[in-house]
Amino acid sequence: MFGSGGDSGYKKLSTVNRRMFIMTAAKLVIFGGIITRLFSLQINENKKYLTLSDKNRLREWRLPPVRGDFEDFFGNKIASNLKVYQLHVVPEQVEDFRYLMIRLRDILDIDSKTFKKILKKRSQQKSWETLIISENLSWDQFAKINFYLHELSGAKPVLSVARNYPYDEKFTHLLGYVAQASEKDLIENEVIKKSHVPGLRVGKIGLEKTYENQLIGSNGIQRYEVNAYGKRINQIDFVEGKKGTNIKLTVDTEIQAQCNELLKDKAGSICVMDIYTGELIAMHSSPSFDPNLFLYGISHDNWNEILNNPKKPLINRSIQGLYPPGSTIKPIVALSALENDVISTKFKVNCTGKTEMYGQTYHCWKDTGHGIVDLRKALKVSCDTFFYEMSRRLGVDRLNLTAKKFGLGEKVFNGTYNEEKKGLIPSTQWKKNVLGRGWVLGETLITGIGQGYMQTTPLQLCLMTAQLANGGFKIKPKIIYDKKSDSYEKIKAEMEKNRLELLSDFQQDDALVDFSLEKKKGDTDLYKPLYRNQENVKFVLEAMFASTNEVTGTSYSSRINDKKYQFAGKTGTSQVKKITEIQRELDLDISQIPYEERDHALYVAFGPYVNPRYALSVFVEHGGAGSSAAAPLAKKLFKTIVDRHEEREKIREKSLMEI
Amino acid sequence: MFKETALSGQTTFFQKLRSIDYILIVCILILGVISSLAMYATDGGELLYHTKSHVLRFIIFFVMMFVLSFLNIRFWHATGYLFYIVVLGLLIWASLYGITASGSQRWVDLYFINLQPSELMKIAIIVCFAKFYHRAQINQINHFKNLLVPMMILILPILLVISQPDLGTSILIAISGIIVLWLAGINLKYFIYSGLFLLISLPFVIAFLKPYQKLRILTFFNPDKDPLGAGYQIIQSKIAIGSGGLTGKGFLKGTQGYLEFLPEKHTDFIFTLFSEEHGFIGSLALLFIYGIIIYRVIDIGKNARSFFGKLFCFGFASSIFVFITVNMSMVLGLLPIVGSPLPIMSYGGSSMLATMVGFSIVMSTKIYQKQLIA
Incomplete structure (x- = not known):
């Protein structure tokens, strides 16, 4: 029997051929489908898959x-x-x-x-x-x-x-x-x-x-x-x-190091500033801590040591520490009184050691009193009684304007330090708005000697002193060095120009110059006079000179006689606590008072007295009297500051040449 | 007379050599070279184990195919059932004493080779059916008795392979067998009936599936659901192919491949790697070569005088086509991932052996195309 023989065989062959034909057609269709799919993946969606593939392989x-x-x-x-x-x-x-x-x-x-x-x-x-x-x-x-x-x-x-x-x-x-x-x-x-x-x-x-x-x-x-x-x-x-x-930065490592040395084992701050360029020469707050400790995660022990130190090393006292300025405010109070024609330089007060006003007794720091004092002597010996009377006549609001103009109660580096504090210069309006009570006249008296509500940072006091020392012109403090910023000579010329301008305005029409209105802040005021009559500023500076360099001046013992280093300053001793009558009687030695209740010692100064270039503020927390705890530090520092000056100017010239 | 010598099979060796289908031979050789280069790429551009053994196998099996081509088609007809029975026996052996790898007992140790009988079954089933229908009369084919036997012949190996477990290969065996049955002339209605029956029993089949098999099917429908788990293979394969673009990333520059983002890149995913490196144009060229091979096999079948040879060629061409399309659809994300190698291209001795045996029967059909089989 042959499979391919006969009718049946033929039919079988035709079936298989027909079905194979259908099959082949189906194959072509399916191949077409696969090609379509390939096309859609490789051509249409190529970009998408290329990205995915790169995402896979690249890291x-x-x-x-x-x-x-x-x-x-x-x-x-x-x-x-x-x-x-x-x-x-x-x-x-x-x-x-x-x-x-x-x-x-x-x-x-x-x-x-x-x-x-x-x-x-x-x-x-x-x-x-x-x-x-x-x-x-x-x-x-x-x-x-x-x-x-x-x-x-x-x-x-x-x-x-x-x-x-x-x-x-x-x-x-x-x-x-x-x-x-x-x-x-x-x-x-x-x-x-x-x-x-x-x-x-x-x-x-x-x-x-x-x-x-x-x-x-x-x-x-x-x-x-x-x-x-x-x-x-x-x-x-x-x-x-x-x-x-x-x-x-504008700072000087050597002076900064000396500040650190001077404040060793103390809590406090030292700020040094160029009175024309506003460059910060040093700014140190003590106690400090080693920042390298934080690099690899500070150890528990180290952290606790910093945290539990009663002198609080984490606070940057120069800009965060708010303290009553004490007598260091007196140059401003004196200037304000002169500028507002409240008193003349001839005005005299008899200091008996205390004075009765508004039914309260106000004491001078010297129990036995200073006798008859004029303004110059009052600044020199820091007579509180004189300043009570002068402040009474001046009033807190006029003092407020002058103090703010010279940089108190405002952030010095606005924005450079997030932690910087503003401080407080009180006014009647402020008390009403914030405390909701009316101003008591007695408060004016203690504000006049830098106590009461008044709070400033050590850096503000330094700026205040600088702006007095340069003859009473506004400057802009800075810590970042900028080659393009104005040179000392240019600033000085600018100030002289502004001085003469004011002088001619003054002569033309005295009445039009209204200084009770605070000028708008900003760089437009830069190097402009902060005074009405520069003689007043000069008077105050001279009185500060007396305070340091004349016998009975409060910082006489810290003076330097060498003209090259000679400086002028004002001491301050600010009370932390109101002194009770009993304490006054006892007149305790500083070592007998608990640390937290001891006075803050302050000192502001500028120098060299002839052609001054630098101002500084020294603050020693609970250090006692400014004359004995703060002023001696300034004496040591001034030598270095003046000696470094030449070096500094050389570098400045060199860097200007590089432009 | 020529006819007489043809009938008696006494053609001279030179004549036989001349009647070999050289187009087919050349295409197979080209595939061999392409697959060896692809294997070289999977080894990261080094002559390593996979490349070496692939090249060696290709050479051995190609020579074997060439030699076997000269066997008379009558030999294949005569041994058709035996072939099937031997492979079936190997399958049973595998299920009893087989080597287990990656959770599946598929291989038998033949001392010189680890053979995967299920791959050989893909060919054996065609030979067996070709012999069965070579004798059958067209009017008897659709008789119940003549349906039952092929059914048994088909179901036995499928069950054995499923139980290994190897779903992919069993499906491919089933498809190969069914295509031959249909080509042989079985009435379409029987396929429809069994299709319906399968559909109804599908829930039971699913219940029978292993969890990983279920997962694969679920993943196919939503590969992005779990990109680092079950969907990983499909996603990475699509990225590789898609990023290949028109001309590909270049030979040995397929980043998905050499940075090992592609799974099973030398077996089931060899096309992915090839397509990534040679792009759309390369893929088309590969498809074209496969197309010519299939066309040649069909053409040889058409010219064969024996129904055995004809049916085998048609069946073999169709199943090769199915293997190719299932593999490609799988890596292109058109079908779920079931293990199915790409003929000749994929690494794997058994698959290549089976394919080469298939080609030698096809070649024998060509050489002895005038031969009639009693």
């Missing part, structure tokens, strides 16, 4: 940006970056992570708390992300790791950079400090968020925080091709990061 590693430096006026680095040895581990590249960790713990002598912290960090990040075992290996540790490296596969000793403050505690309050970026830092600052990498240090306070965006720099970027398991296969490209901007 970026951002390197920590290198922070800009801070340097002082002379180019000394006061905040820079130090090479540090770190130990990194990429968990996925380690065969036996636990074993490695235990070996490292033994070699580096990691305590169990830190060890647990590292393991916790490991569990929170991806296995291809770098785990920082130690951010700051000592040289010994680094050497040890390298010695054992062959048995520590996966551990990578790395050379990195970290913030370093070579002057330790000397610039802490002025600069601020950096520490690990917190969740809050990331939310508040877009720039930090953009450049954030694990372990990034950002400014927490002070200039480090204010100038964060300039200092931070940009990340270096390493782009790697990675495989499906996240392992780096090869580097595609490397974009080097840009270091943050270096910021040059």
Whole structure:
């Protein structure tokens, strides 16, 4: 029997051929479908899948940006970056992570708390992300790791950079400090968020925080091709990061260091300022602390030590500390009285040691009294009785205007320091608005000697003194050095021009000049006179000279006779607590009074007396009398300030040549 | 007379050599070269294990195919049932003493090779049916008795393969068998009936499926639902193919491939890798070569005088087509991921052996196309 024989065989063949034909047609259709699908994926959606494929294979590693430096006026680095040895581990590249960790713990002598912290960090990040075992290996540790490296596969000793403050505690309050970026830092600052990498240090306070965006720099970027398991296969490209901007400050490291030395073991502040350029030469608050402690997370013990120190090292007293200015306000009170024609320089008061006014007894600091005093003597010996009478006649509101004009009760660096405080210069309006009570006339008397509601920062007192010392012109304090800012000569010429301008206005029409109205603030007022009659300013400055350089002056014992260094100043002793009658009787020695109840010692000064260039304020918290606790510090400092002046001018000339 | 010599099979060797289908041979060789290069790419551009053994297997099996081509078509007809029974026996052996790998007991250890009998069954079933219908009369084909036997022949290996478990291969065996049955002339209504029956029993079948198989089917419908889990393969394969674009990323430059984003890149996903590196144009070229191969096999079938040879060629062409389209549809995200290699291209000895055996029967049909089989 032949399968292909006969009718049946023919029919069978035609069936199979027909069906094969249908089959072939179906095949073509299906092939067409597959081609269509290929077309849609590879041609139509190519871009989409190309992106997805790149997303698969490329991974970026951002390197920590290198922070800009801070340097002082002379180019000394006061905040820079130090090479540090770190130990990194990429968990996925380690065969036996636990074993490695235990070996490292033994070699580096990691305590169990830190060890647990590292393991916790490991569990929170991806296995291809770098785990920082130690951010700051000592040289010994680094050497040890390298010695054992062959048995520590996966551990990578790395050379990195970290913030370093070579002057330790000397610039802490002025600069601020950096520490690990917190969740809050990331939310508040877009720039930090953009450049954030694990372990990034950002400014927490002070200039480090204010100038964060300039200092931070940009990340270096390493782009790697990675495989499906996240392992780096090869580097595609490397974009080097840009270091943050270096910021040059106007401060002088040497003077700052001396301030730190002078305030050692004391709580207080010293501010030094150029009376023409407004450049801050030094600003120190004591006690301070070492900002390097915060770099790698401050230890519990260190933190507690800072936190529990009764002298409160965390407060930047120069701009955050609010204290009654005491007698250091007297030059302003005197000036205000003269400017408002309340008294003449001939006006005299008989000081008997106390005076009765409005049914209350007001004491002079000298129980036996000063006898007959005129204004010059009142400033020189700081006679309270005279100032009670003068303030009574002046009134608090007129005093308020003069004080504010000279920089009290206003932020000196508006915006440069977030933590800066404004202070308070009282007025009748203020008391009504804020306290809801009317002004009591007796309050005017104690305001006139810098007590009562009045509160100022040491930096404000320094600015006040500077603006008196330059002849009574407005200046703009600054801490960031700017080559393009006006030179001393230019400022001086500008002030002279403004002085003459005022003088001619004054002569033309006396009545039109209305000084009771406060002028609008701003740079338009810069180098403009703050006085009505410069003779008044000169009178006050001369009285301050007497206070320091004439016998019976309150700071006579701190004088320097050498004309080169000779300075003029005003002491202040501000009460923390009202002195009771009993205490007055006892007349206790300072050592017999509890620390918190001791007076604050203050001193403001400017020098050299002939052609002054610098003003300073010294504040010693609970230091006792200004004449014995604050003025001697100024004496020591003035020598350095004057000696450094030449050096400073040389640098300035040099930097101007560089333009 | 020529006719007489043809009948008696006494053609000279030179004549036989001349009647070989050289287009088919060249296409197979091209595929061999392409697949070896693709394998080289999966090894990351190094001559490693997969490439070496693939090239070696291709050479051995190609030579084997060439030699077997000269076997008389009568031999294949005569041993048709035996072939099937031997492979069935190997399947049973595999299910009893087979080697287990990745959760499936598919391989038998033949000392010189680890054989996957289910792959051979894809060919054996065609040979077996071709022999069965070679004898059958057209009016008897749709008789109940003549339906039952093929049914048994088909269901037995399917059940064995499913139980390995290997859903993909069993489906492919089923499709191959069903196509031959239909080509042979079985009435369409029976396919419709069994289709309906399958549909009704589907819920029970699903209940019978292993969890990973269910997951694969679910994943197919929504691969993005779990991109790192079950949908990973489909998503990565689509990314690779899609990112290839018109001309591809270039030889050895398929990032999805060498960075190991592609799973099973040398077996089921070899086309993905190829398509990523050679793009739309390369993929079309590959499809074109497969198209020519299928066309040649069909053409040889058309010219075959024996019904056995004809049916085998038609069946083989159709199942090759099914293997190709199922594999490609799978990696293109048109079908669920079921294990199914791309003929010749994919790494795997058994699949290549089966395909080459198939080609040698086709070639034998060509050489002995005038031959009639009693």
